[in-house]
Amino acid sequence: MTTTQDATQATALAILDALCARLIEAEAELNALDRAVGDGDHGHNLARAANALLAIRDELAPLSVPEMLKRAGKAVVMSVGGASGPLYGTLLLEQGKGLPEGEASRADWARAFTLAVEGVARRGKSAEGEKTMLDVLGPAARAFEGAVDQDFASALAALSQAAVDGHLHCRGLHASRGRAAYVGERSVGQDDPGATTAMICVQLVAAKLAEGAA
Amino acid sequence: MTTTQDATQATALAILDALCARLIEAEAELNALDRAVGDGDHGHNLARAANALLAIRDELAPLSVPEMLKRAGKAVVMSVGGASGPLYGTLLLEQGKGLPEGEASRADWARAFTLAVEGVARRGKSAEGEKTMLDVLGPAARAFEGAVDQDFASALAALSQAAVDGHLHCRGLHASRGRAAYVGERSVGQDDPGATTAMICVQLVAAKLAEGAA
Amino acid sequence: MTKFLNRPEDAVTESLRGFARAHADLVHLEDQPRFVRRKTLTPGKVALISGGGSGHDPMHAGFVGRGMLDAAVPGEVFSSPSTEQILAAAEAVGSDAGLLCIIKNYAGDLMNFEMAMELYDGPNASMVVQDDVGAAGGSATVGRRGVAGTVVVEKIVGAFAEQGGDLEGCRLLAESVAAATRSMGVALGGCRVPTSEKPNLELPLGEMEIGVGIHGEPGRRRGPITSADAIVEELMETLLADMQPKAATPLLLFINGLGGTPPMEQYILYDAAARILDAKGLTVARSIVAPLCSSLEMPGASITLTALDDQMLALWDDPVHTPGLRWGV
């Protein structure tokens, strides 16, 4: 007998697996983006995060979704390093913290996402417009919260589209946070690695949820 | 009024100038030959010798030819460094020592040349057949001594030809002295830098003397 | 790849294992989470820790030892260590006298040190080194990058902690040294992270990057390689304009090789820099010429200047005994 609870957990685990696979696959491509700002580790950092999560998958599996997110976030925060470890870890952790224990509505999910993005901004002492992952996460959270009352497929489409638009807009920005800030004007027109991973992740999560909803 | 003494000095100085110019000009080419044995300084060393001689040209000019050779040899021995500094310096020094003060016959010159080449072998603790400058200087000295009773032009031609033949023969040898000894079999078929400079110098001296004789 | 490697992913692990073994008289390597600490700690002393991405040897692990750091926390190549690593190092060496974190100004380092200190239970303080005047942008928002000047902070504050300086004293001194320090780099080529197929910083042959960062971050200007004198003049003008040292101030002049530039050239740069300071009537009181904050095998160098006061000067001269820096008898 499968409860809603089980189904949600199963979906969460399926999304986790897909995200990890996608990030491991994208490693070289993301390193290349990061190299343009004189670094080159963004792909490694995200692959390390993915591997850290896969390493505790058995531990995550029986947990409720909020607990699963908190445990996953803590693992990423603690063990990944780089700027993206703390930032993506915080995103997961705060998303978990923002959800009610027990049944969560779509609105709860959207609200928690917004709170999680705010947590990232706090951790990074940064704001939208500085050419970071926030330029994807911020618009995505707003779009999802704004569309959450519509049917789920539309809300997910809005989420996904906002991530793509945010990523595109971010390309034209002048970096003022992270390693890329030192590139100055030369950053304009280049993709931010963190914004790119944020878009990839948001799109993947939206697609997975849409699959489940269909 | 020009005495024979003056004429000989003038010839010696003219040869000195020509040799120095030629060696300075050949620097890059000689470095390249030396690089093949993992070094690359033979051209520099010889150019340094040439410049050391040009620097004391005023001091050399009034000297008798034997004194001039001794003084020049000492300068090269003392100030040039590398293997070729001591070796070419010894050649000049011993050539000067081997000549009688006062008028020297062609036979005296040939004898002194042979003695000078022996001096080089002593200094280098080496012998012909080891793929060094000695493989040019040895045959050249023997050829000159052997032909010195013939007319001067023929003797000079023999000298020059022996240098060329020695150089060619040297190319086929397996190096057992100097830096090239470590190249082992790979030295076979390559020109030895010191043998090449020896040929250049012998040919130039022969040509200059032939001009004077003509 | 033109490198001595087994599995590229294991480069940091194997290298640290070799390092710890070769210097077993001075340091001890912990693994999981990974950090390097002094073999013997001095009880009651303020503990100094630093850390950051690997690939800058001897910084920081090479500066663990008497008169400098108590622990160093190495991340992956050019990547900040994790919170967990920093916390473990803090717990291993932190004392009742306190723990000072010396952090280079990079987002990842800042966040991971900050989170580790949120979790660490003892008295602690942190300070951020931002000595790099070379970058084109950044300083208004993220401040300046932390580069070779970090070594100067670690040396001077390390000596002070050794003498019994308290936590707040160490922190204030670290801030003063950092405030008195400026650095700027130049690269004649890039460097390659073991796990990457491509170099960080792709410079066409014959070009240089003026103001380069220690990971190959672009600097303020790219152009054809000029003479050593002209390059040093450009760096020194920028450093001095920013620093404005008084004529009588004793300066530390530190030429730092970035990895691929041999000592012969480092000393040529030193000679050029010293001549410029002479001509301006400034005083070189102390000198160091060595690759102490490198960028793997990058051909390049940086110049660091510190305006020393009497205390800093005396602490600079104090004995130091680490794998990477030693003097004083």
Add this chain to the structure above:
Amino acid sequence: MTKFLNRPEDAVTESLRGFARAHADLVHLEDQPRFVRRKTLTPGKVALISGGGSGHDPMHAGFVGRGMLDAAVPGEVFSSPSTEQILAAAEAVGSDAGLLCIIKNYAGDLMNFEMAMELYDGPNASMVVQDDVGAAGGSATVGRRGVAGTVVVEKIVGAFAEQGGDLEGCRLLAESVAAATRSMGVALGGCRVPTSEKPNLELPLGEMEIGVGIHGEPGRRRGPITSADAIVEELMETLLADMQPKAATPLLLFINGLGGTPPMEQYILYDAAARILDAKGLTVARSIVAPLCSSLEMPGASITLTALDDQMLALWDDPVHTPGLRWGV
């Protein structure tokens, strides 16, 4: 050229000027003829001098100081110094107790030192280091090349001279250390002499030269770059086969960077070499990992092993205070 230079011909001059100024507390540079000597000589001590072509920093000028050399005689890049230079250095530091010349086995060095000693007026002796087992040919006629093992000889005999060892004692000890020492190198690329347009040793990308000399002389084998472990195994097999150390013998394991190989990789090589010695039941008693005998910016490294006896071991540990090597408090 991808180098920090003014006039390439002036590279050695400017670099030595910078070196002497940066280390003015320890050394003094004489010019015309050129040599580097200790700032203060110890009266009555046997004087140690060495020299050779430049481009191997810190060898030899970087080893002038307490516990090592009294003078170093630098030639042009990769080119033996002149007789005149060596004689001047000998006259400046030679004492009634005698003068020992430590000579690397190259024809030019041998001849120039020999001639200088023919002209030098005081008690003197010479010894020749030939530690390089890497070359394909040569040993039957010219012996082996002198490479990084020279540093070991200079360190140990330097300590002995400092303790009052007499000339013959110093010479015999130097011969023993040299006899107990073997080295072998590997290059992953070439190096460029400042005045040359082309590199010494032209290696296709991805190839290595096993047994390379410190001027880029070809070694015994060229082939594709393999793993660090495989490379070290090949070097160690050759060294140990030649050396045949007894199981109980305390070994010095010295990984020498050739210039363009960063510490990270040098420690990876150290780790591999130490594992091999462990597996064979041999004892690593002392370790050093540093570019002490470099080849300009050549990417590569060499391994030196010395079978230490008790006296050598104690002398190795003795204090040394030079620009390039320091320890002991």
